[in-house]
Amino acid sequence: MSFTFLSLLAACGPSWEADTRKPTPPHRTGAAHDSILSANEKPSSGPATGFEADSGAGPFGEWGLALDLEDISAEVMSDYAHSAPDTLEVERSIRQFQLRRGASDPLGWPPFLESVDAYLTLPVDRLRPSPLIRARVAAEFELDQESRRPGGAPPELVRMVQALVARIDRRMRDLQAVGRHEARAGAWLKWPLEAGIISSGFGPRRDPFERVVRFHAGVDLAAEEREPVLAAADGVVVFAGPAGNAGLTVKIRHAPRLFTLYAHLSAIMVKEGQEIGRGDVLGLVGHSGRATGPHLHLALIRDGKPVDPLEHLEETVFSFSDRRTGVGFGKP
DSSP: OOOOHHHHHHHTSTTOOOOOSOOOOGGGGTOOOBOOOOTTOOOOSSSOOSTGGGOOOTTSOTTSSEEEGGGSOHHHHHHHHOSOHHHHHHHHHHHHHHHHHHTTOGGGHHHHHHHHHHHHTSOGGGOOHHHHHHHHHHHHHHHHHHHTSTTOSOHHHHHHHHHHHHHHHHHHHHHHHTTOOSSOTTOOBOOSSSEEEEEEOSEEEEOTTTOOEEEEOSEEEEOOTTOEEEOSSSEEEEEEEEOGGGOEEEEEEEETTEEEEEEEEEEEOOOTTOEEOTTOEEEEEBOOSSBSSSEEEEEEEETTEEEOGGGTBOOOOEEOOTTSSSEEEEOO
16 A cells, blocks of 8 residues: 555645544444552542452553553563564554554644554564454544544545555454464463454553553453453462452462453452352453443453553454444354
C-alpha cells in the first residue's frame, strides 16, 4: 500500500482542533477496554482483602491493570519491545502514535501508518502477531475518535486506515497458515474464554476515559456478559473478591512468583485457598469496576513484572472482520 502522505497531511491540517469532549466508551464501537489504574491509585474503601500481601504485582499497579509510563522500568519496557530490530521499530512507532494521539496531535498518523506498512512487507518468519494486533486495535480506536470530531475523519485517512487493517488481517492469516501463532512451543496458558475479541493489547495505550497514554499491563478479551471464565493453568486461588477499579477479581498462583489475574468479572465462583485446575470455571465475564463494557482483563505476572499473555497462550484460530474492531479468537 502506498500512502499519499502529502494529501493526508493536508487533510490533517489546522482544521483538526483539540477535542475536549469526553471520549465515547469503546464498547459502543465493539471494543471493550479497562479504565486505567495508576500506580498511586488505591482500591475503593472496604474490608482488607489481603491481596497486597500476596499480590505478585510488583511495581506495575496494585491490581494488575496499568500505570503511568514513567513508572515502567526499563527492564519491563525492554521485555515489551522484544529484541528483533524490525519488531522493536514498529513497537516504538505504535507507542509514539498513542502518545501523540493522547495529546490530540493529528500529525501522529503518517509515521505510524508508514512504519506499520513497512513492517507488513517483511517475510512471514520475521513477523509477530502481538504488534499486529496492537496496531490494528490502536488504528481502529483512534479512527473512531476522529470520526466523532466535528466534520468527521478526513476521507483519505479513513481509506488509509481501512487499507492498513485489511493488510494486517491478510498477514495474520499468513501467520496462521504457516503455524506461527503468538503462542510458541513453550506456551502453557489456556485461553480463559472459549471465544471472544482481543479488544486491547499489552503495552502503552490511550485511556478511553482520561485520554492519556499509560502502560496496559495485560490484554482485554471482549465477550458476552456472563460467559464462563476459565483458569489458564493449574494453581491455587490467592485472591477472590472486589479489587477497586478492577472490579471482581480472581488471582491464581501457578508457581512461586508466577500468577495470572482475571478482572472485571460479574461473578466469582472460587474461594481463596482453593486449588483449581486448568480449564476450571473461576467466574463469569462482566464489567464490574471501572470498565466500558463486558470483557475480561487477563494479566500474567512473573517475578513481579507484567508479561504479555499473548506470548504464552496456546495456539488458537484468529478471525477478522471489517464489521467490528479488534481481532477475534477461538471458536466462531
